[in-house]
Structures are given as structure tokens and as C-alpha cells.
Amino acid sequence: MAQSNNRILLEPAYVLHQRAYRDSSLLLEVFSYHHGRVGLIARGVKGKNNQHRGLLQPFVPLQLSWSGRGELQTVTDVEAIDSMHQLTGQVLLSGFYLNELLINLLHRHDPHSDLFDYYRYTLKQLDGITDSRNEAWVLQRSLRLFEKQLLQEIGYGLILDYAVDKGKEIEPRALYQYVLGQGPVQAVAETSAVSLFKGSSLLSFAEQRLDDPQSLKDAKHLTRMVLEHYLAGKKLHSRQLLQDLQRTTDTAMMYK
């Protein structure tokens, strides 16, 4: 069956990833408002005087037009809207992490408009962060809330306000185990301590607070466990890079 020629005009979008293709073209992985994740090709944009060249990068809010048929369609116009997000340093690497999650967990052509809005919101949050250590929790919190929203959007939403075995509300002081594909169950004595979450942490995550170190740590542990399951063995390179960077930064701190 021949697909009809498709023409999309001025669609709000972000480039998630770009790689060079042939001499002067770029292959783009794009996250768009109405069409979800799409693969596009931008022809001839690497030329010396091409005005679109600087725009077709991650974290620039764009309005993209494209047309064509089949899996890989062609970019016809690029416009920047809004000012671009100025992510620097560690925050920039965290931005790559968001993109890597989206590329690995979203299917092409699945629209996720709410997630798109949340992605933009998260980038704005990250934009305000400088590298100072006091703001590390703003970054961590933004990442956890994005992960939670992402899981929600792809149909694997976390259950954080009641225990699935008894149907009772989460007790702040109790300890819970998180069963993949189900939700929190009250821990029994022999459960190993590593995979236990405090009730107060789950509630804090449910209410989008994450305002104390314990709940932030538990949320990180929880989303990592759940994401790892749905990534099905795919390794997140940006997470590895962030960990390497953290080690280097810690060594650098000794010289200050």
C-alpha cells in the first residue's frame, strides 16, 4: 500500500539527537508535539552559510515543517521559537540523559503531547540551574519527576499512594518493597534491605515534593529499578557519563 504524501507545517518540536549523513545532511531524531518521536532528514544543512545549522541541535525549541512518505521524511523549514535553553556543564549532560530516555522508551509516531509539554517544562527548570552544589537537588528532583511522568505516559505509571497487596494507604513510617508491574507491598522481615523504600518517600514522590535527602535517594533508586526493567538490558550511556563526570568532579574538589 502506497503511503500518501504527508505534509506537516510548523510543528512544535525538539531535536533529540542528530548525526551527520553524507556530506552535508543530518539525520535527526525529533520529538514533536502532535506526532511524537519521528526520524527526519535535513538535507544540505551543513553548508557554510546555512542558517538552520545552528538551530538543528538538541534543546532548541523549534517549529519544524517536514514532508514526504515512509519512515524518514524531509525537513522543509526550521524556525526557532522562544529563546533556546542554555544548559551548561553537568546540567547539559542531564539533558542528554532525558533525550536518551525518550529515544529508548518512546515508539516512533506515538503522540505524547502531555509528555512534550512536561519535557519543555523540565528543560526550563534545568535552564535555571547553574553548577552550584546547592542547586543539585533542583536538578535531581526535576529528573525524577520527569522519569515519573515518562513512565506514566508510556503506560507504566508508578503506584505510590497505596499498597497493592492490601489496598491500604501508604503509611509514612512503614517500609515497602516495590514489585515490578504491580506496585508497593508492605515489606516482610526477610526482604533484603537494598530494595526497600520508606513510606514517607513514596508519599513525597506521589505529591511531587521530594524535598528531603531520603525521599530523593529513594525516588532515584525506585525509578532506576523500574526504568532498567523497561529498558530491557539497554544501557544508558549518558548515565554512565554522568557517573564518570561525578568521579572526576570529586577529585577536582580536592584541589579547591
Add this chain to the structure above:
Amino acid sequence: MKQSSLIGELIEALRCLPGVGPKSAQRMAYHLLERDRDGARRLSVMLEQAAEKVGHCSSCRTLTEHEICSVCASQRRDRSLLCVVEMPTDVAAIEQSSVYSGLYFVLMGHLSPLDGIGPDQIGLDVLSARLAQGEIKEVILATNSTVEGEATAHYVAELARSHGVSASRIARGVPMGGELEYIDGGTLFHAMSSRQSI
């Protein structure tokens, strides 16, 4: 007309060059065979020699046929300055402008987590060992002004600091002869935020 298999293979071989499709490859092959046999012989000798002998400089990773490239071996360069660039072509560009007299380190790419390119793939283990020798006092980050270039610059800066070496980033802003009207917002943002008093 059906081409003989040797010519066919030559055309196929020429297609490994960037930007050369079947048509250009055919034109090149016929030009070399019909009009420029000497050029063809010279090309084949040079290609063979270069492919055999050229490797990476053990000090800065740029391409050279020697163990140490001429810049690294020169006694006239400032050995306390190290400029980190992405590609050997960047070294050529900076050398041509003759604004810099220190040494280089060529990453042969940039960090790109989404392609699985991490610190070890761009030789940061080699750079780390070199910084540990203590000769270098300042690292100048001249990676491209793309998000990957920025990420790489940040990572290398932290690496430098972990060895107690100071790091600086080349400036970004309005190009020579540039008119503000035609400059993109991102560049203007950087030009404004890193303005200098005069």
C-alpha cells in the same frame, strides 16, 4: 557499455571517498585512465604509503607518519599551554591563523552519549595521563560550539581541574564583519553575556 571488471572495481573503490557517488566515481576513474596516468600512479603510491605509515601522534593523537608530530616535537612551542580540539582539521585552522603557540590535543571526535561515545573513545585516558605529568599549566578548550562540543568541553575542564590544571573556553560571539541583524539568537545571547568592558 559494460565496463571491464577492473575499471568497475576502481569505480567502486573511489566511492569510498566522501561525497563521491557512482557518477563522480566513474568520471574520476575515466579521467585518471584516459588523461592522467602519471597522476594515477602518483596517487596510488601516495595512498599506499600514507595508509601504511600514517598513524596517531603518541602525544596529541593528531595524524602523523612519525611517532611524535612536528608540533609536539618543536622546541619553539610553549609547552605549558594545551589546546584541546575535536579534529586534525581544527589544528590546521588554528595553525593557519598563527595566533597560538602552545601544544594541541586532538580528541578525534566529541562526547556523544547517545551514540555510545564516551571519555575513553575520545582518548581522555591519554589526556589524563598527560595532565598528570605536570608540564601543562593551562588547558584551552576549543571544541565546536555544538551541544556535544559544550558537553565535551565541560568534561575535559573537570578532568583538568582534577589534575590541578586551570581550564579556559574559547570565546563565542559576533564574527568579524558580522552584522547583528543576521546573527542567530543563541550567538547573540553568548555575545551579550560574555561582553567585555572597553
